[in-house]
Amino acid sequence: MPGPVATLILCIGTAFELAFVVCSIYRKAFSRYVFFNLYFLLTLASSCFRHFVLVHSGVESDEYRYTYFYSDAILTLVLYAALISLYSRVFGELRFSKYVRVCAVLLLAGTAGFSYAVVAQSQERLSTNFAYELSQNLYFVGLILTYLLWGAILKLGETRTRLVQIVLSLGLYFSAYAASYALVTFASIDSVVVYLVPVVGCLLPLAWTVTILRHSEESRLVPARLVAVSR
């Protein structure tokens, strides 16, 4: 069973996820951010399901491993869809949405294929390895895609405050998650999985809730101030 600190982090994260869904309904933005809401609702459902499996099978069981890594892979896929929806919004006015979706599907298929190829080479061909590898690679692909989206936002002079801050929070989240997964792979530090990953998970709904609450859809910022080096 997880300790009191891990349980507390889980409860705080769940509260932030619920807060985002409630705030987006309150600010009449639920349908606009439907993939984000779907992601947090699925996160809530997966937390409950993981806890149920944990209580019945224990943390060392195969059932819990399967549940944890497969639910994580599904959540990563939904977050990937949320990221693509941000691409569609940024490039929507340029009528590139259709190409963005096609590229996203191709990239997803490529990532899944690459993950399978990596797992197939190892001696232990456990299907949990595939889920773990897919999650890790999708976080990294998500990070690269968010970086490219951020570049496009700067280039296009995007001024929508909400969109800018949502993309940046997502970039922070993907970077921290990709770093955590990589740290676990090459350093095998268990406390990263137990504490650091859930803490990082708390920050995304918190940052998005603050953004939704503080800024309306009409809020604009000066794009020149976003560039670190003045042009």
Added chain:
Amino acid sequence: MMAALIFAVSVVTLLMFFVSYCRSLMAASSRHVLSREVRDVTGIRDLATARDYPKLMQLLELCPERPEDRVGLRAVSVYYDILDVTQKSIARLIPRLQAWMEHERAGCANFAAVALDRRIAFNRESLLREAEF
């Protein structure tokens, strides 16, 4: 090897996104015109400078909190601390970096001044509402 590469790239992008996130927070409040009251209290004439930051943070601690400010202020104060440490160490060797850091620290101070202004306005409104009841 692959994991180490992913870790290195992720840490660099984490820093980059953090800086950009803080800059977006500061940019969102850059259009705010400070009230005369805050100018009088802080002694800021037009725009806040890096030197005003510690004084502004002390004033913010005296003023009751606004819940929506908390995350932004926390992020910007971490950013200010990073800038402060970098300015006192690496930036001493690179004069151009020094000027950029000074500009960024002034941005942090301006963000804190806007937060103070909003807190004062929020508390005044709350007091007025309470007085009506």
